[in-house]
Structure formats: structure tokens, C-alpha cells
Amino acid sequence: MSYPYQINSFEQYKEMYARSVQQPQNFWADIASNFKWRRKWDKVLEWDFNNYNVAWFKGAKLNITENCLDRHLEKLGNKPAIIWEPNSPDEHHRILTYNDLYQKVTQFANVLKNNGVKKGDTICLYMGMIPELAIAVLACARIGAIHSVIFGGFSAKSIADRLVNANAKFIITCDGAFRGGKDIPLKSLIDDALESVDFIEKVIVCTRTRTPVSMLKGRDVWWEDEIKKVETLGMAPAVAEEMDAEDPLFILYTSGSTGKPKGVVHTCAGYMVYTNYTFVNVFNYKQGDVYFCTADIGWITGHSYIVYGPLSAGATTVMFEGIPTYPDAGRFWDLVDKHRVNILYTAPTAIRSLMSYGEEPLKGKDLSTLKVLGSVGEPINEEAWNWYHEKIGKGKCPIVDTWWQTENGGILISNLAGVTPDKPSWATLPLPGVQPCIMDEKGNEIEGPGQGNLCMKFPWPSIIRTTWGDHERCKQTYFAAYPGHYFTGDGAMRDENGNYKITGRVDDVLNVSGHRIGTAEVENAINLHAGVVESAVVGYPHEIKGQGIYAFVIYNGTHNADDENLIRKDITATVTRIIGPISKPDKIQFVTGLPKTRSGKIMRRILRKIAENDVDNLGDTSALLNSEVVEDIKKGKL
Ligand code: WTA
Numbered sequence: 001m002s003y004p005y006q007i008n009s010f011e012q013y014k015e016m017y018a019r020s021v022q023q024p025q026n027f028w029a030d031i032a033s034n035f036k037w038r039r040k041w042d043k044v045l046e047w048d049f050n051n052y053n054v055a056w057f058k059g060a061k062l063n064i065t066e067n068c069l070d071r072h073l074e075k076l077g078n079k080p081a082i083i084w085e086p087n088s089p090d091e092h093h094r095i096l097t098y099n100d101l102y103q104k105v106t107q108f109a110n111v112l113k114n115n116g117v118k119k120g121d122t123i124c125l126y127m128g129m130i131p132e133l134a135i136a137v138l139a140c141a142r143i144g145a146i147h148s149v150i151f152g153g154f155s156a157k158s159i160a161d162r163l164v165n166a167n168a169k170f171i172i173t174c175d176g177a178f179r180g181g182k183d184i185p186l187k188s189l190i191d192d193a194l195e196s197v198d199f200i201e202k203v204i205v206c207t208r209t210r211t212p213v214s215m216l217k218g219r220d221v222w223w224e225d226e227i228k229k230v231e232t233l234g235m236a237p238a239v240a241e242e243m244d245a246e247d248p249l250f251i252l253y254t255s256g257s258t259g260k261p262k263g264v265v266h267t268c269a270g271y272m273v274y275t276n277y278t279f280v281n282v283f284n285y286k287q288g289d290v291y292f293c294t295a296d297i298g299w300i301t302g303h304s305y306i307v308y309g310p311l312s313a314g315a316t317t318v319m320f321e322g323i324p325t326y327p328d329a330g331r332f333w334d335l336v337d338k339h340r341v342n343i344l345y346t347a348p349t350a351i352r353s354l355m356s357y358g359e360e361p362l363k364g365k366d367l368s369t370l371k372v373l374g375s376v377g378e379p380i381n382e383e384a385w386n387w388y389h390e391k392i393g394k395g396k397c398p399i400v401d402t403w404w405q406t407e408n409g410g411i412l413i414s415n416l417a418g419v420t421p422d423k424p425s426w427a428t429l430p431l432p433g434v435q436p437c438i439m440d441e442k443g444n445e446i447e448g449p450g451q452g453n454l455c456m457k458f459p460w461p462s463i464i465r466t467t468w469g470d471h472e473r474c475k476q477t478y479f480a481a482y483p484g485h486y487f488t489g490d491g492a493m494r495d496e497n498g499n500y501k502i503t504g505r506v507d508d509v510l511n512v513s514g515h516r517i518g519t520a521e522v523e524n525a526i527n528l529h530a531g532v533v534e535s536a537v538v539g540y541p542h543e544i545k546g547q548g549i550y551a552f553v554i555y556n557g558t559h560n561a562d563d564e565n566l567i568r569k570d571i572t573a574t575v576t577r578i579i580g581p582i583s584k585p586d587k588i589q590f591v592t593g594l595p596k597t598r599s600g601k602i603m604r605r606i607l608r609k610i611a612e613n614d615v616d617n618l619g620d621t622s623a624l625l626n627s628e629v630v631e632d633i634k635k636g637k638l
Helices: 010-022 024-032 064-068 070-076 098-114 131-143 156-166 186-193 223-233 268-282 300-312 331-339 348-355 382-392 471-479 519-527 564-578 604-611 628-635
Strands: 043-048 053-058 080-085 094-097 122-126 146-149 170-174 177-179 182-184 202-206 220-222 248-254 262-267 290-293 316-320 343-346 372-376 399-402 436-439 450-456 486-494 500-505 509-512 515-518 532-542 546-555 587-590
Touching: 010 024, 024 043, 024 268, 053 268, 064 070, 064 131, 064 268, 064 300, 070 098, 080 098, 080 131, 080 331, 094 098, 098 131, 098 223, 122 131, 122 156, 122 186, 131 146, 131 248, 131 300, 146 156, 156 186, 156 248, 156 262, 156 564, 170 186, 186 202, 202 223, 220 223, 248 268, 248 300, 262 268, 262 471, 268 300, 290 300, 290 331, 300 316, 316 331, 331 343, 348 382, 348 546, 372 382, 382 399, 436 486, 450 500, 471 486, 500 509, 509 532, 509 546, 515 519, 519 532, 519 546, 519 564, 532 604, 546 564, 546 604, 564 587, 604 628
Parallel strands: 080 316, 122 146, 122 170, 146 248, 170 202, 202 220, 290 316, 290 343, 343 372, 372 399, 546 587
Antiparallel strands: 043 053, 080 094, 177 182, 248 262, 436 450, 450 486, 486 500, 509 515, 532 546
16 A cells, blocks of 8 residues: 655655645645545535534545455455554464454444444443454444443443443443453443443443453343354345445543533544544554554544554554553563564653663563654653653654644644654644644734644644534634634644644643543542542642642541541542542642632642642732631642
8 A cells, every 4th residue: 555645755744734734625635535435525624613613525425444444455455454462471462464354343343233233323332452442443433333432441430421421322341351460340340330321222242351240131242142143144244334524433532621521523534534644644654564552542542543544554553452561661662572563652651651660671672673653642751752762762763742632633743753853842843734823821823933822723634523412512612712713722832943842731631641631520529528628639740640630638527537548548439439540649638728719719820839849939829818728738738
């Protein structure tokens, strides 16, 4: 497979970028013409950022799985599509060629149909990182069902909230998932979620850990039994459903600064074109390269850059079930060595964590196949960048620092490996088709070098279409702060050459180990603890995680009142129960009051400074209703 739209020089990047701004419709139409369509579009783009509405490739008909599978079979049928590496190095890895993947996806698509799943239904996937997760995702897309993958670190309550919001009728899960030394009882968590949800018609359970599970008659079925059924019936491979360009492909929940997580909706055509285009260009993928993205498919990075981007490009994508430090901190490097990985895409938090083990885990590992390194999810600090560059890339591999968000579908700002220059800790230049701008506090655009809030002036093909079931929320969240612009929620700096450096979130969203966490959500969970009166959650710099979660809590319970550590454990258990283990506070400080303005709003700015240990710079506290609490909070700082 060749990529006529692959950019090969800095000069060519500049030309393409200019064309993408001057003639966006022709630019994207040319790229889109390299895909398999059942019917071509009537119009490339329709958009309105004021009354938010966007449509790409309107009128086109396609199925994304024909682009990820069918079209590769003739030439790449025997090429590995997925190389799967299990959690334990003692278990054998699995290789699925494009032929194998096609067979499994079309077969499981039949299983879904046999179980009553129809085009337009939403299906929740709560599985570990096994090939069956990728198969299930693609099987949904094959028949036009909307998948909503939930990361394994979310609680039963979070699952239930998502099932209700997505109005899901079907669930695909596993008995359990192996992650490092742990065995996460996925089906049992689903059972807990279903205590409060009564509209689920079928739960399909795939065997992985052989953890005993309860199977409810009429509702729960085994994946393996269902496969046998379609085999016995001798069903032909499921034909791909014809989808409209703007039919929803998936929903993925993500946290914002207020309220419950929102279901970000991506649609078929634009998402396909953009993830493919960015995969091929950012990583400079060449046929034959082995590509390894260490993300989980429960997050957007896994959707776009383990499944859809690489597979639509006919690439070989490595999928890893485990964690970087199991059984030891050399596991990533074992994988690179064993599978001859050429492109490695991971997160700064993993790099920092592995860095802390020193060079011992690197000994004897052959990393010479590596050509390109990538970073995603949070700002990469220079120390981590340098270690990655020297120790892993041996000074010869470009590092792509890819900035983007769940709502973006694909990478928006990044250098292109070996094509445009890298700059440590800078995401550098926008991809062709992406038109960023920096706004000041008053909503005026800053020209030239400067710093402010990062917005987008023009849509790209995989921009969020809506928040599931609540379009108004989508408009308010992304298009209200700067009318006529998409607001990212991030701050950024721009240098004289047009390079961008992302400075982090400017709203109440934390980035903990590359996971997005809403402070309001964590506060709501803490406040559900019986003894808690009120709480405020902020982030603070954390050496490995990037940011840690710092909670200030007013407690008036009597139970365990003489043992603060016990209360802390109870509060942590409450958060784990309500949201999941990924949102556990790192620090809990008990306080007698929270600094408030006269209108009763918590002054987070002050709490943030205290959590960051920047107590000499609290600024003016005279506007506070209760400035006396600030001294007490400072004294009690953890
Ligand atoms: C942050 C992950 C700096 C940013 C793909 C963004 C980054 C949020 C980078 C989105 C980067 C992501 N440099 N910050 N290269 N990449 N971020 O939705 O704050 O899980 O808004 O998508 O991660 O997180 P999300």
C-alpha cells in the first residue's frame, strides 16, 4: 500500500499546509480519494462554529471496516495486522494477519446480529487489552452499531452512568483482565453496574482469566459459544453495512470541568480520513514497519492509533495487554526487541516512571530497530525528552510530541517524524488542515509570538460532532468561550517560527498519568462520604504522574474521628467506588474551612498555590469571606 499523501520534506509540509488553508475542500477531497467509498460525497465540508454544526463528506457512503480490512486482503492478506503481546511473558504472543482479522471480525459481526444487535444500536465494551477487544470494536463498526468503550479502571457506578447516558442495550465484556500482578474482575463489575440498570438485553462474555463469573440465563452468553453457533449455522462473513459519512461511529466518555463525563461523538468518514492521514504523516509510516502504541483502547489514543489509523493504513500494530513495569521495568524494551518494533508511541508518565529505574532494565535489549519515537497525553518535560531521545532512541530517532484531545479524534499539533524539526517539550507545528490561534483573556487573537488560550479557527475532519444526547452541552463547552472558535481548554505559547508549546489545562481538568480527570467529579465523589461536609480538589506537580490529586476536605463525622489515616482510606475507598481507582486522591488534607469569595465560590487559585507549595504568592486574599482559614490551611499543608 502506498500513501500518495505522505509528506516527505519540510518544504512539502509548507506547501501542503498553505494549500490546506487556501483550499481546504480540495485538499481533503484529494486525500479522501485514496479510500474505498460506496458512494462519493456531494460536498466536502459544511460548517458553522457559531451555532455549532459540522459535516464532512456529506452524502458519501462507506464502511470504515472495508477500509481497515477488505481493501487490504488482496495484497496484504498475509501481513500481520495485530501482534498481540500478553500480560505475562510466559504466555505465547498471538499474530493476526489481515486475513485472520477479517475472518474474526466478520464472524463476530454475525454473532452480534444473531444476538439482536442492529445498525444504530449502542454497545458498551468493557474489556481488557486482548485482540477480541479490537475484533469487537471493528465488528460493531461492520454492522453499524455504535461502540462505546469503557476503560477497565472505571467503577460499576461509572459504567452504569455511561450505560444510561448512551442508552446501551448490549455489553461485551470479559470474565476478567490481567494487568500486571492484578486480575480485574470485569464481569463482576458489570454485574454490579447492572443492579441499577434494567434495559440491557445481552451481555457477551469473552473468556480470558477464567475467573468464576455468574451468568444470568437469557441475558448473559459466552463469546466462544456464540462463535460456535455461527459456525454451525455456516454463516457467510458479515457484509459491511452501508453507512452515511456522518453516521456515528463511536461514543467515548471524557471528563470536563463540570458535571458528569460527556459522551464525545465521532462519525464515520471524517474520523477515518483524519486518523489515517495523521498516522501516516506524523509517524512517517512505511509499509513493513512494526508500530507499537502503548495506550489502552479504553482511551482515544487507542481508538485512533492502535485500531483505526494503523489498520486503515494496512500497518502492523502491536497491542500489549500489560503494564510497563511487569514483570519488571524492562518489559517495553523486551517487546521492542522481540517484535522488532520500528515506531514506539507512549506517554511521558511511562517514560518518567521507567527513567526512575535507571539503565539496568535496558541492558541486553536490542533497540536498534527503532526509527521513530512518539509522546502523547501530557506535556513532556525536557528531562524525560532527553532520556527518551538518548537512552531509547540512541540519539538517532526523532521524537514526535503529539498534542490532541478526545474531542479532536486525531493529532492536531505535532512535528512530523524526520520531516519537520522537533524541539524538546514543544509540540511544534499544526498538521495540514489545522488552524490554531491564541486568544488573550479578553477574547482577542494574539498575533505572532505570545501566550494565551489555545483555540481552533477552522474544522478538521475528525472534530467532535456532538456530545451524545445533549448538543447544547457541546456548544456551551467548546464554542461559547470564544464565539466562532473551538476552545481547547489548554493554554499555549507560540514562538517566532509558529511553533506551539502546550502549557497545560486552563480549566478545572487535571491530567494525572495522562488521564483526564475532572476536579468537580472527584469532589462530588468525596462529598458522598458520610462524614464529609465539603471538599475542594486541585492538582499539584507530581514527579511521575505529571499531576497528582490534592483534596482539601472538611470532615465532621464522628466515626474514626481520632484516626485521620483511617478516614483518608475511607474517603479513598468512596472515590474508588464512585468513579474508579484512576481518580484516587494522592493527598487528603483536613481543613476547617475552604477559602470562599463573598458570593460563596471556592477560591481554587489559592488552594492550587498551597498544593503547589507556592505559599508566598497567594495574591490578594482580601476579597475572601473567610481569609482566616488560609493561614490554617497553609499550616496543615501535606
Ligand atoms: C493534554 C489525549 C501537552 C492536553 C490524546 C489535552 C497534551 C488533554 C499533549 C487531552 C501533548 C495531550 N502535550 N499536553 N503532547 N497531548 N495533552 O482527551 O491538556 O485524554 O487537553 O486526549 O491532554 O486529553 P485526552
